[in-house]
Amino acid sequence: MKQTHLFWLPLLFSTSGITALQAPYSIPDFVSLSSKQWPSTSKWASLNTSLGGRLEVLRPWAAVCYLSDALYDYEKCQAVLTGYDNDTMASQTPFLNTRIFVPAALLWTNWEACGYGNGCPLNYSDPQIIHDQVCHQGTTPPYSVAINNANDASIVVKWAVENKVKLTVKNTGHDYLGRSAAPSTLQVNTHTMNDISYVPEFVPQGSSAAPVPALTFGAGAQLYNIYAYTGAMNISAVLGACTTVGAAGGYLQGGGHGVLTPAYGLGADHVLEVEIVTADGSIRTINAVQDPELFWAVRGGGAGSWGIITSVTIQTYPEIGIGASLLVIEPNLSQNLTTLSIDFIALLGKYQNKLVNSGIVSVLIPFEAQYILNFYLPTTTSHMSTLYPFFSELLTLSSNYTVASNTTSATMFASVTTAETEYIGPFFDSFNFYGASDQLSSxxxxxxSLTTSASIQEVAEAIWAGGQILNEPLQSGPPGTFGAAPPFLLGNMPAATRQKVNETGANPGLYEAAWHVVFGASWTVGANETTSNMIMEAVHSATNPLTALGITSSYQNEGDAFEMNWQQVFFGYKYANLSSIKQQYDPGNCESATCKTTQTTY
Known part of the structure; x- marks a missing residue:
């Protein structure tokens, strides 16, 4: 499938925040590297001087490993080869040369390319020097500047507007939609802005609200560092699972779910204040009383759509322990595995509403011959006894399913930090092929949809059918692929804050959900163009059976870049209001998309 139309929410900043605009609206007129209006060398030099010499030219990270490239360097290539697929160790080894620290690198290489054969990848399975191919610039911006504060961001924005240069914003590059890069842009790199501080009694600027304990962190702080900090301070915060994620970026701007979400709400529900530089270059401190419309939109209404966020303050809680039940279930191989898989999904679906409404996270990953099933519950709000009815019914089905592994404890992890850094983070990292290509739909x-036996059965059948569509191009094991890709059923939706659905810009579908069902596949060098296109088409089509049931909402941060009805799918009834706020704060509509996209104005 040759997808040539990524519909992003056009805005000033080319983190390509997936949102768009209601007509009438200004159509951006950006310069490109090939245009005569591209800024002169002296203009780039002036920007560099104003930022203390921090402007750098970017080439793809792996260019030093291509023999045909002018940058080829054997010694530098060895460092790239060492860190090419090592981002699961990057947080523990701060000086390791890995993707999250490299301005030119993203976590998934398809988003570094402008289509098949128009990037600069290495083979994820066996990265080595490339002898017979050309390294293309792809989506890698030609320039990058590391900012240290909001004043730096303001200087960059004003220069970019004056010179009609698009901006991309990057922290770690952990983005399943490729919003951290685009060609002919100036990259704003926030990764060094990683200060973290605890404020025991925080009151938002200009507010008369009662003080609450809070955590303030810079735009470059990633989850691993924040969890380490909160662990040391004996506090907890509502954050995500993959520790390579930057908290202030797409995570909170898309909504943000994690182990505490069913019991405490979305990450976006806990944002108290944001420092942001908007399209006019203004440095704004926004909260519920200062620029309240923008504050509403920033919390879940689309990553990168509103400005360059430089710091965020979120509410915290006292230390919270996490109980868990970690199971591996094996179906009876002598029976029909398709039937058993669907029935097991339906079995969990029977209890899912009760679980999420009780603050319990469920994670089901159903491979055909083995199901990974994890439950996590905050000890402050939830009880292991809530799981007993499910366990009891499962035991009655012993002729169909065997519990091959069971690790259960009501007090398994002393804190959220322990749970995330010792188990949950590494667990999800083990399914991420950092350094390969990757695409999701959800x-x-x-x-x-999980209220009657009939509706639960329909949903289970649709999920399994989606998985079959997903795996069609993978079944024969073509070169460059990694085997079967199961669906992920994530029961970590914000049941606790469902009544607050209109208090943030996040997709209302998140607040209504019991499950977040994700389909995804990875591939690498060795997969030919036909295979790559078939995988992309399969991922895109895997949601069709659920869509046919009227289940159309999706979580943008783990959604499909090629959604056609993306306004409704990612934003629901909030889209019109988000678009109106966009026009208020960015009347010039200075955002772009990646690669060969259709610039459409709404």
Whole structure:
């Protein structure tokens, strides 16, 4: 499938925040490297001087490993080869040369390319020097500047507007939609802005609200560092699972879910204040009383759509322990595995509403011959006894399913930090092929779809059918692929804050959901163009069976870049209001998309 139309929410900053605009609206007129209006060398030099010499030219990270490239360097290439697929160790080894620290690198290489054969990848499975191919610039911006504060961001924005240069914003490059890079742009790198501080009694600027404990962190702080800090301070915060994620970026701007979400709400529900530089270059401190419309939109309404965020303050809680039940279930191989898989999904679906409404996270990953099933519950709000009815029914089905592994404890992890850094983070990292290509699609299954036996069965059948579509091009094991790709059923939706659905810009589908169902596949060098296109088409089509049931909402941060009805899918009824706020704060519509996209104005 040759996808040539990524519809992003056009805005000033080319983190390509997936949102778009209602007509009438200004159509951006950006310069490109090939245009005569591209800024002169002296203009770039002036920007460099104003930022203390921090402007750098970017080439793809792996260019030093291509013999045909002018940058080829054997010694530098060895460093690239060492860190090429090592981002699961990057947080523990701060000086390791890995993707999250490299301005020119993203976590998934398809988003570094402008289509098949127009990037600069190495083979994820066996990275080595490339002898017979050309390294293309792809989506890698030609220039990058590391900013240290909001004043730096303001200087960059004003220069970019004056010179009609698009901006991309990057922290770690952990983005399943490729919003951290685009060609002919100036990259704003926030990764060094990683200060973290605890404020025991925080009151938002200009507010008369009662003080609450809070955590303030810079735009470059990633989850691993924040969890380490909160662990040391004996506090907890609502954050995500993959520790390579930068908290202030797409995570909170897309909504943000994690182990505490069913019991405490989305990450976006806990944002108290944001420092942001908007399209006019203004440095704004926004909260519920200062620029409240923008504050509403920033919390879940689309990553990169509103400005360059330089710091965020979120509410915290006292230390929270996490109980867990970690299971491996094996179906009876002598029976029909398709039937058993669908029935097991339906079995969990029977209890899912009760689980999420009780603050319990469920994670089901159903391979055909083995199901990974994890439950996590905050000890402050939830009880292991809530799981007993499910366990009891499962035991009655012993002729169909065997519990091959069971590690269960009501007090398994002393804190959220321990749970995330010792188990949950590494668990999800083990399914991420950092350094390969990757594409996702997803649907948010509402609680209303899991209320009757018939509706639960329909949902289970649709999920399994989606998995079959997903795996069609993978079944024969073509070169450059990694085997079967199961669906992920993530039961970590914000049941606790469902009544606050209109208090943030986040997709209302998140607040209504019982499950977040994700389909995804990875591939690498060795997969030919036909295989790559078939995988992309399969991922895109895997949600069709759920869509046919009227389940159409999706979580943008783990959604499909090629959604056609993306306004409704990612934003629901909030889209029109988000678009109006966009026009208020960015009337010039200075955002772009990646690669060969259709610039459409709404």
């Amino acid at each position: 649907r948010l299954v509402p609680q209303a």
